[in-house]
Amino acid sequence: MYKKMPKESTLHETYISRCLDLARLGLGHTAPNPLVGSVIVREGRIIGEGYHQQYGGPHAEVNAVNEVRDKKLLTDSVLYVNLEPCSHTGKTPPCADMIIQAGIPEVVIGTSDPNPLVSGKGIKKLEQNGVKVTCNVLSRECRELNNRFFTFHTRRRPYIVLKWARTSDGFIDMLRDKDSLSQPVWISNEISRMLVHKWRTEEQAILVGTRTALMDNPRLNAREWPGKSPVRMVIDRELKLPKYLNLFDNSQKTLVFNGQKSFTGGETHYIRLDFAGSVLEQLLSYLYKTGIQSVFVEGGRKLINSFIEEDCWDEARVLVGPKQFGAGIPSPEILTVKPLSYPIREDLLLVYHNQ
Numbered sequence: 001m002y003k004k005m006p007k008e009s010t011l012h013e014t015y016i017s018r019c020l021d022l023a024r025l026g027l028g029h030t031a032p033n034p035l036v037g038s039v040i041v042r043e044g045r046i047i048g049e050g051y052h053q054q055y056g057g058p059h060a061e062v063n064a065v066n067e068v069r070d071k072k073l074l075t076d077s078v079l080y081v082n083l084e085p086c087s088h089t090g091k092t093p094p095c096a097d098m099i100i101q102a103g104i105p106e107v108v109i110g111t112s113d114p115n116p117l118v119s120g121k122g123i124k125k126l127e128q129n130g131v132k133v134t135c136n137v138l139s140r141e142c143r144e145l146n147n148r149f150f151t152f153h154t155r156r157r158p159y160i161v162l163k164w165a166r167t168s169d170g171f172i173d174m175l176r177d178k179d180s181l182s183q184p185v186w187i188s189n190e191i192s193r194m195l196v197h198k199w200r201t202e203e204q205a206i207l208v209g210t211r212t213a214l215m216d217n218p219r220l221n222a223r224e225w226p227g228k229s230p231v232r233m234v235i236d237r238e239l240k241l242p243k244y245l246n247l248f249d250n251s252q253k254t255l256v257f258n259g260q261k262s263f264t265g266g267e268t269h270y271i272r273l274d275f276a277g278s279v280l281e282q283l284l285s286y287l288y289k290t291g292i293q294s295v296f297v298e299g300g301r302k303l304i305n306s307f308i309e310e311d312c313w314d315e316a317r318v319l320v321g322p323k324q325f326g327a328g329i330p331s332p333e334i335l336t337v338k339p340l341s342y343p344i345r346e347d348l349l350l351v352y353h354n355q
Contacts, residue, residue, distance in 0.1 A: 015080040015108065016080055016108065016138045018039050019036075019060075019110065020082050022038070022039070023035040023037035023051050023082055028201040028202045028228065029228070030053075030054060031055060031148070031204050032149075035052065035082075035145055037049070037051040037052075040077050040078070040079050041077060047068050047073055048064045048067035049067060050062070050063025050064035050066070050067055056092075059085075060081060061085055062098060074102045074103055078104075078108060079099060079107045080108045081109055082111070083111060083146065084109050084113040085109075087118055087121040087125050088117045096122045099131065100126065105131060106132040107131055114150050114154050115153050123135065151314060157312075158294050158295045159314050160294075160314050161314065161316070161317065163196065164300075166331035167331075172329050173325075173329040174327075189344065189347050192319045192344050192345075192347045195344065197225040200296060201230075202227075203296040204231060204292045204294050205287065206220050206233065206295070206297075207297045208297075209235050209299040209300055210241060211302070219246045219249075221252060230296060231254070234254070234257070236256050237258055238260065239258050239270075250266045252267060253269070256269070256271065258273070259272065279306075301329055301331070301332055311354070316334055319349055319350075320347060321346070322347070334352050337354060
């Protein structure tokens with residue numbers, strides 16, 4: 001019986017989808033570079049594939065080509081990649097040049113690159129050298145995968161992920177006094193807390209406010225999940241946080257945004273802001289200029305509400321535990337977006353996306 005072959009567009013989507021699966025394997029390791037996967041197909045069969053594994057290492061297209069043993073096969077193959085091949089020299093040579101030199105006659109691209117150094121130039125170079133180029137295959141999914149990279153280059157600020165935990169009766173903390181300092185009250189379960197450490201490895205920086213730093217004395221690292229810990233950041237307007245706090249242990253880079261002065265001491269960098277103006281605007285501008293593409297905000301009610309009120313957030317993750325405090329510090333609320341919900345044992349994860 002005759003079997004109808006899939007349409008070309010469906011085939012393209014299948015292979016770009018595989019590129020996305022490969023690209024996700026680099027999450028937490030490639031920043032500030034994007035997540036990229038690549039597949040090489042010849043006569044309906046994948047003969048090579050790869051992904052960008054870590055910042056400074058070979059790009060996805062290079063790894064895919066290197067997996068093809070017989071390079072002669074490349075001359076009648078199709079290379080798929082979820083993001084436009086680069087056309088400039090950075091940590092590695094341009095991928096567009098490598099594709100041309102390899103003799104690959106056709107390239108299918110998920111979406112163009114928003115980086116002004118690349119945007120459209122990689123596609124143009126390929127076409128000018130006789131390569132057939134097809135663009136915008138699963139483009140929405142490709143942009144979503146690299147939402148940090150796209151936000152950074154199109155909105156000129158980091159991608160903002162808000163995170164907090166609240167009790168089932170709507171509180172994020174008890175009313176603690178000075179005798180409760182450095183004794184965090186756990187609301188979520190151990191699996192949820194491990195997940196938070198995984199999230200930390202996926203972002204470039206983590207931010208808390210003065211009260212959270214003082215009351216909980218957090219380390220803000222990723223000790224419960226393998227991966228790179230983010231740059232620690234705290235807002236300490238009057239530089240009153242005591243130096244015995246874990247934030248000042250010199251174990252990792254720490255930024256202290258304050259209203260007094262700028263200086264550096266070991267791994268701790270003090271950055272002065274004008275607190276008479278918009279602190280968030282200045283903070284995010286500084287992070288953009290220094291190349292930090294994503295921030296995980298784990299502050300308390302005041303800090304998180306400041307991001308919500310200024311509509312300066314992209315994603316929020318709220319862990320709801322079964323505990324009840326009866327009284328305490330009310331949880332921040334997002335009323336403009338309906339969340340997705342996921343059970344984590346007895347906890348519930350609510351995920352909001354700011355459109």
